[in-house]
Amino acid sequence: MTALLQTPLHALHLELGARMVAFAGYEMPVQYPAGVMKEHLHTREAAGLFDVSHMGQVILRGESYEAVALALEALVPVDVAGLKPGRQRYGFFTNDAGGLRDDLMLANRGDHLFLVVNAACKQDDLAHLVAHLKDVTIEPVTDRALLALQGPEAEAVLSALAPEVAAMKFMDVITTTILGAEAWVSRSGYTGEDGFEISVPEAGAEALARALLEDDRVLPVGLGARDSLRLEAGLCLYGHDIDTATSPVEAALTWAIQKVRRSDGARAGGFPGAERILSEIHNGAERRRVGLRPEGRAPMREGTPLYAGETGGDPVGEVTSGAFGPTLGAPMSMGYLPSELAASGTKVWGEVRGKRLPATVADLPFVPARFKR
Template sequence: MSDTESTAPRRTPLYDLHVELGGKMVDFAGWEMPVQYSAGIMAEHAQCREKAGVFDVSHMGQVELRGEGAARKLESIVPASIEPLAEGKARYTFFTNPEGGIMDDLIVSNAGDHLFLVVNASMRDQDIGHMRANLDGVDIVELTDRALVAVQGPKAVEVVGALCPDAIEMKFMETIVADIMGASCRISRLGYTGEDGYEISIPDEHAVSITRAFLAHDDCDVAGLGARDSLRLEAGLCLYGNDIDNDTSPIEAQLNWAIQKRRREEGGFPGADRILRELADGPSRKLVGIKPQGRAPARQGVEIQDTDGNTLGHITSGGFGPTVQGPVSMGYVAVNHANVGEVVNLIVRGKALPAEIIALPFVQQNYKR
């Protein structure tokens, strides 16, 4: 195999469909993915907020953990409570390192006789290797023959429910296996947009026909990675590599809610010393919402200063919020400057632009509770 072939981006089962539908394909985490379609990011964003958008997220890693005590063993490398997770329920968590930083975030579901995990595309090899090195006696199976499609938005229940009535009564963070057009699919009611919706694991050979059937619904259209990013930013959801990373603790990132009471009391996960200390005493910095005044967006890396010119931190994610109709950002600031309403300056191309610390999320989350 030549170097060119070995480093060529991979393609999901929906690649040809994206091209047919006018997707602008880019290399994302080693995969050829649609960043947008002809309607553009603003229209795709609005489609998801108002009706329903379909996203190809097949580049994400899908993994099964099988074997005696898999949930208990997984708790040795994540700070979430996995053992008591009821069958058919999903939970957000993260792998932590010995220093209390976040190696990656993921969704864990109790699928009955096994656990089903979805990990980030850019970290799938690291995460699978990490589990194989640390989960003795657990069979770790990467699913390489299944697409993953997200249907997101207030009309998602109608779009998915028209093909799978079993999906209609599901609640947020629930998962089932059900038939869609003759294919056995794992359907989870969750997503990364702040809207109601589903992520659906589909056998490769059925991915195109089922996706076409979703798109045939009057309230449904395609959306790309650009809209997925603007949607998650408005919803105040962290992006791995931007807002959370190996140096960021869950407490700094305001993810305290993802560490259940038993794990806070018992510890027993990597980095517990730092994480439990920060839970008790507070971190030195924290992730906040930042609303720039004016129209200029402040993107990752922009310095945040107080009004006296002292550095407080940096922007980790930023851009234009189509629903908010203005620029939105997230970033870390010293905890004594993290109060809602505090005025800060953002240093954009050498100029100090005023901004305000605001409560996250920028747009209300609309999950099916």
């Protein structure tokens, strides 16, 4: 086994009393002394600070932003060329079978395109980019940390260090200076709350984290609460809710495929798996990602088989993420069901410890998003 990598905030995590675990090849904080429940609730009530430096940051450069964007559109079913300077959007790399290789954030940072990809996929993503993009320089950013500040107080906290962030709207990106270091700030996150993701040079990362934590409104938050927050927000975790065998239509991510890339769009198709994906947009997919609200308090965790009836029959689907929602005050799951069972309000059963327990298909997100539009 290879040694685990550490982020620039490793020493700070230990100092803060974090419990560290292996995640995507990194040693990461799963929780701090406050615990998952308090960290989760604090993020929704005030602000939480997350170290997401394990994620992959990549810069793509070429003749112009547009040239790079059009090249990347051969790999993602997203309108990259139409993204305005200073704006970011969600997207994904697809494969030839119409499945998802990874999901990512894409930002138009003026003269270049900036990507943030999943930690576990970043080496594959880089190889994929190198193999397919011509006349594009691919620069993995390996000397910057990535911090996320999330929650209703995030704007007040961060604007004390960088007043200009207060004017940003959801999915805006800017370059600014924070504590003397060049920071690439986006107004986005993975919690359903308003907040920011801040890319800073490694050398300045700890100073920034300490400055943010000095504010009483900010608690450090680990991967445990990051997971329950994103699940309440109905957001997918790559490798669990979506993977190479899942199409974006099955995953209920059709909203991320803009009209210009769909059939009859000006730049329709032209991405891996387009035939299947565009056909599914028209005709529907056989299964769909849904939210599930189990009755009672028992969480239905990842891998729980789902049934159409209380007795008999074969499983019709499976839970891909499940936990107790601290803000929801109840268990919640996401999973896949045949399209005919995917309507909100449909009753299904999940088998937990040999017993079939009822659950109801529910709208996502479980907890309403509070982005600053």
